[in-house]
Amino acid sequence: MRIRTARLAAPAFAGLLATVTACGDSSSASDTSGEQLKIVATTTQVADFARNIGGDRVQVTQILKPNVDPHDYEPSPADVQAIAQADVVVESGVHLEKWLDQTISSSGFHGTLVDSSKGVAVRQGNGTDEEAAGDPHIWHNPKNAEIMSRNIAAALDAKDATDKSTFDANLTAYTGKLDQLDTWITQRIDTLPAAQRKLVTNHDAFGYYVDRYHLTFVGSIIPSFDTSAELSGKQLSTLVAKIKETGVKAIFSESSLPPKTAEAIGKEAGVKVEAGENSLYGDTLGPAGSAGATYLDMERHNTTTIVDALKD
Incomplete structure (x- = not known):
């Protein structure tokens, strides 16, 4: 799993977002004892994974709304503020969120950035610009969803060791559901010639x-x-x-x-x-x-x- 520390604020958008980043001081983000972890998840899928793994020990802010195409999303000032205040930001990865790096740089965020795609075998594209990183739709294989969930769990464990047993138990339970899903899909598809x-x-x-x-x-x-x-x-x-x-x-x-x-x-x-x-x-x-x-x-x-x- 790739967990990396985000860059500090860049000059881009600095004037527009000065007030947002000012109220988004996350200087106490590493001190999470007794508090819910503040998680910002980019897509609907990784937000769902984060909720299942974090349970009531996390507060998840989901950037993308249901039925909104993620490929050309334009972040709002509210998105930047949420990132600035977050302990953890979770991305789907494989360059799906082309807008994320600049948004993080502009926010002043200095928490943990989790690429949930780390460890997934990525399908290759045809070499064009939009496909250079490969196929980003990794979640459509439940086995990849398990990898993504483990990456999220590992980040939460590292950020809040006191709730590690809770996160790990939630991961085990959710992984079991993903395994059941995979078996059920196989059985249903096998009914087709x-x-x-x-x-x-x-x-x-x-x-x-x-x-x-x-x-x-x-x-x-x-x-x-x-x-x-x-x-x-x-x-x-x-x-x-x-x-x-x-x-x-x-x-x-x-x-x-x-x-x-x-x-x-x-x-x-x-x-x-x-x-x-x-x-x-x-x-x-x-x-x-x-x-x-x-x-x-x-x-x-x-x-x-x-x-x-x-x-x-």
Whole structure:
């Protein structure tokens, strides 16, 4: 696990954020005895992991809201203030949060920065700028979620030794749930004939899921890990041809992306589109009460949606 100390405030944004950093003095962050650890988690997924590991011994501030695309997020002054006051900042990693380093530098934060992706075997990209670091959607393999949770637990143990037994017990319990999830997904996917395990999605966010559960990835509407990548008419025409050629049964829209293009391609290719409540949760969890409100809920919903749509 990579745990590193963040840089002190940089000149960038200094005038705009002077009052924010002034009220965000974290000089007592290392003195956490008897107090909840203040954790800032960047994405909905790592915030959920942090809550499960930290329990009532932590206070988690989640920067990204449900169904908000993380690729092009622009931090607010409130985000900077939360980071300035945090004991621990948890990032998903693999360059998903391109905005984070500058935000941390501007905040004056000097706590612990945890890259939860440390130790994960990262799928490689195609060499373009947005894919240079590899595929950032690591959480779609529950075994990677276990690694991410262990990284978070180790950071909390180091920051608050008095609650180590609590964090470790919570990690053990949550890891058990992730193991059960992995077994359940395997069993559900195995009900599909191998020839029907073909996936077309909004963007290339499910590579780790495809690899773990032996699906065939036919293509994505946005042929990139990054939702901000530009599309071409030729790419869309090629995808329609592949859908027809391979006998794909469904196209899966995603909760954080508009379904309009997916629906147009589905109509042209003559296949159904899973959208609305049947959208997959790709880059983000859903809001409280939704089918993707937690990481465990998200992966169960995605699997049920995929299996039901690809059945005869």
